[in-house]
Amino acid sequence: MPLSRTLRFRRRLFIAGAVVGLILLATFYLVFHNSAQAAARNDWVAHSQEVLTVISRARLAPAGLQNQVWAFRSTHDAELPRRFPDFLQSLSSDIHHLREITADNPAQQVVLAELTPILSNQMASLEQAMRRAVLAPDEHTDLAFDWSLPTPLSDHVQRLFQVLESNERSLLAARTGAVRNSVFRDNMIFLSAATLTFAVLAFAGWLVSRELVTRAELQVGIGEAAELLGVKYEDQRTKLGHAIRELNVQIRKRQHAEADLQILNGELEKRVDARTLQLQEANNELETFSYAVSHDLRAPLRHMEGFSHFLRQKYGPGLPPEAQHYLDRIRAATTHMSDLVEGLLLLPHAGAQPQNLLPVSLQALFEEARSKMQPELLKREIDWRVGTLPEVLGDSVLLAQVFANLLSNAVKFTRLQPHAIIEAGSCEKNGERVIFVRDNGVGFNPDFAAKLFGVFQRLHRQDEFEGTGIGLATVQRIIRRHGGRIWAESVTGQGATFFFTLPAPRKITTEMDSLVGAAA
């Protein structure tokens, strides 16, 4: 929490500053207050010293005055009596001054009250003595008398002066001590304040230095972290750069590949177009051929059929049996040729891609094919065993053709069977749904099974079983075009089974989806 930390630091610094300020203020106050007191105390000391000076001067004054009287008696110097009143006056003013300046001290006043009259008497005696000396300068007796006179007085005065002086000295000593105490206290205060201030400043300094160290450490930490982050970021950026370069390389490769693919696709498309064109041309030729066959080949057949019909109708009864037989041969050949042409014409249709792929019910197609054969079946008794046939996706017209051909075969080849059975149904074989049509007819030789679905391939003689050899080829084409397979199994004389597969509706859709997906 750097912010709260900074706030705490600032609060501490503020407190330290405030403490220092308070200490300084207190110091200033104490120093100011003490200096005022110290001045007063110094005044008192000076006062006591002045008192002492005045006391000592007043104490010597009577002896000086006596000496002046003595000096005049011996020298007769006129100057001495003339200056004598001034000395007297000086002494009396000193006494007066002393009484004034010790007015606050009752003890001194008591002493001064005792001393003042004695000194006044003495001063009066001395004045008288001086006056007598002036009047009778040669009278020495007075002097002896005079000499003895002041002595007791003088002792008494001296004692009083000593009391005054000692009083004042003890006072001075006390006052000097007070001044000294005051100075000591001032010094102590200064020292304490200085110490306190120093301590607080030291604390503040410690705080600041600690904060500075912390901050420096933080700075270093931040720097290191930033460096670390920078390194990491750099690292990531380098990696990212590599990845982007790699990606770009991949993209370029892919673009090249796509361009190549496009070129290849273009070539392929061109080839496909060319092939398609060729196929279309082939188809057109085939169509032209079919058209020619349908129109030009069928016409003569129709004519043969028509005229042979009229020949038999109009002249048949008159013809010898042999001629009638030849006529029948011609008509049979014509019919067969017609069937061949019709079958051939159907082949290209069967080979064409199924047009309308829709869900188709094979069951319904089967029943339809069976009902269309009714005229042929009227003469026959057939045991039909029809199972379940599935729904498939396919072209119903083409698939109807499959059943028509298979059923017509089955009916045809069971012709000699007294109890003909034709079965149809579906079953699962190897995960595949297989539809089958089975008969108990003459069957075919399995050795020739491969030839079964070939165009114009027949496994029976025409006089046994008529046929064109186109029906099964057509069936195979249709089944293959639907994406299915067809095969047959048989044992000669024991019937035949035709199997075929057709993709279920969903499967075809899936294949188409996958084709679409592959194309995309």
Place this chain on the structure above:
Amino acid sequence: MTNPEYEILLVEDDAADAELTMLALQEAAFAHRILLARDGAEALDILFCRGAHAHRHFENPPHLVLLDLKLPRVSGHDVLRALKADPRTRPIPVIVLTSSDQDRDLIQCYRLGVNSYIKKPSELLKFQETVRHFARYWLVVNRKPPPAAFAMQALGEGV
């Protein structure tokens, strides 16, 4: 019972086919007058009363046209187109009688306005039966506007 005489125009280049068709029509027991055109141009001359057939009148058109498609010079399609494009000849029923069962022929003929399209059965008996059916239908059963109305209609259309 005597049927009114119907005039049928048979357009057929193949002599054998023409003969067979005429035999079949005769078998159908109608007292027919059959006009035979051996190609498309001749058929158009008859239908539009021109050339060797200028003496004909639009008021008396054939009652039925049996048209083959594969014809020399002018094809059956062109005959059909010209016939159905002109209001004077449009009401004449046209039956295409051909051995072709090509889808494109079938589609084109109906686009041009053919009335029936019949594939010639390869067996004569079936063919005879077919001829009997369509002759009876188009000549007897089906109702047509009176011939005079053709010209009126033509005038109305400003041709």
